[in-house]
Amino acid sequence: MASTASGSCFTHSPDTLIHYRTHGCGPVHVVFIHGFAAALTTWDDLAPLFPPDRFTLYLIDLKGFGFSSKPRCGSYSLEEQAAVVTAFIKAQGLRQVVLAGHSLGGGIALLVALRAGERGDDGLIGRLVLLDCAAYPQRLPRFMRLLRVPVLARLGMALIPVRLIVKATLRAVFEDPAAITAERILRYETCFGRRGIARVLIRTVRELSRTDASTVIQRYGAIDIPALIIWGENDRIVRPAQGRRLAEDLPSARLAVIGTCGHNPHEEQPLRTYELMREFIEQEEEKGEGAGTAQRGRWPAQ
Numbered sequence: 001m002a003s004t005a006s007g008s009c010f011t012h013s014p015d016t017l018i019h020y021r022t023h024g025c026g027p028v029h030v031v032f033i034h035g036f037a038a039a040l041t042t043w044d045d046l047a048p049l050f051p052p053d054r055f056t057l058y059l060i061d062l063k064g065f066g067f068s069s070k071p072r073c074g075s076y077s078l079e080e081q082a083a084v085v086t087a088f089i090k091a092q093g094l095r096q097v098v099l100a101g102h103s104l105g106g107g108i109a110l111l112v113a114l115r116a117g118e119r120g121d122d123g124l125i126g127r128l129v130l131l132d133c134a135a136y137p138q139r140l141p142r143f144m145r146l147l148r149v150p151v152l153a154r155l156g157m158a159l160i161p162v163r164l165i166v167k168a169t170l171r172a173v174f175e176d177p178a179a180i181t182a183e184r185i186l187r188y189e190t191c192f193g194r195r196g197i198a199r200v201l202i203r204t205v206r207e208l209s210r211t212d213a214s215t216v217i218q219r220y221g222a223i224d225i226p227a228l229i230i231w232g233e234n235d236r237i238v239r240p241a242q243g244r245r246l247a248e249d250l251p252s253a254r255l256a257v258i259g260t261c262g263h264n265p266h267e268e269q270p271l272r273t274y275e276l277m278r279e280f281i282e283q284e285e286e287k288g289e290g291a292g293t294a295q296r297g298r299w300p301a302q
Helices: 078-091 104-118 142-146 150-159 162-173 182-192 197-210 214-218 240-249 270-286
Strands: 002-004 007-013 016-023 028-033 055-060 097-102 125-131 227-232 253-258 297-299
Touching: 007 078, 016 078, 028 078, 028 104, 055 078, 078 097, 078 104, 097 104, 097 270, 104 125, 104 214, 125 270, 142 162, 150 197, 162 182, 227 240, 227 270, 240 253, 253 270
Parallel strands: 028 055, 028 097, 097 125, 125 227, 227 253, 253 297
Antiparallel strands: 002 007, 007 016, 016 055
């Protein structure tokens, strides 16, 4: 592990350093996984709401994103990112973690939990929190479709100001235009402005397009871990119907829908997202570690 001015780095492989930050020093450990074309800064509105004496938060930049390494060789597949997250959790010596993933990060979280179960490592992940999770095949958003044409993608990202790309993307993601603040735009500009990010985005989309998810989807029923699924009622990127489907496919899941909210509830409605997470974690703790499963069902829209 190495320290940097903006956080710490975990060495995943000789050419890959994974950047992360920690918040708090409490007994409940939560690992956060961001979505596509984002970074750990996506949690900046949510993280301060967790009492530091109650929670320890680990915010990681996935391989290729934020301030993590962007190696030219190797994979950026879901399997590779899941392996990165698993290695990070083990390197920290964590057990029974709450694994929280947003969008593509939610799909990675599901894969981490599934692979841990297949290895017989049932104590690695204690609970899942999945926010507007990319769990099923769907038509890619426009920005991701453009990335499937590498020449156009590289040209566009070279010629179009990063700020314009960020603004257009956030308008598609957020329900409330007032949430697209100058501070938030700057956060995403920092992510998009990193050297090598165009290559990472193009290769990630390419590998996603080649992935056959059917086998993984068929195995969702084996993920018998208490899971909270949070969804923005007005999500135009991953429709709420997918949240309802996921709540049915996971044996121990509950669904909470947040009204007047788009694809990023942790940014658009951070307080409500925190309240849902805290309530879920506290209810599961009351049942006792490893005793019982989560109540299945759907929480009312808020």
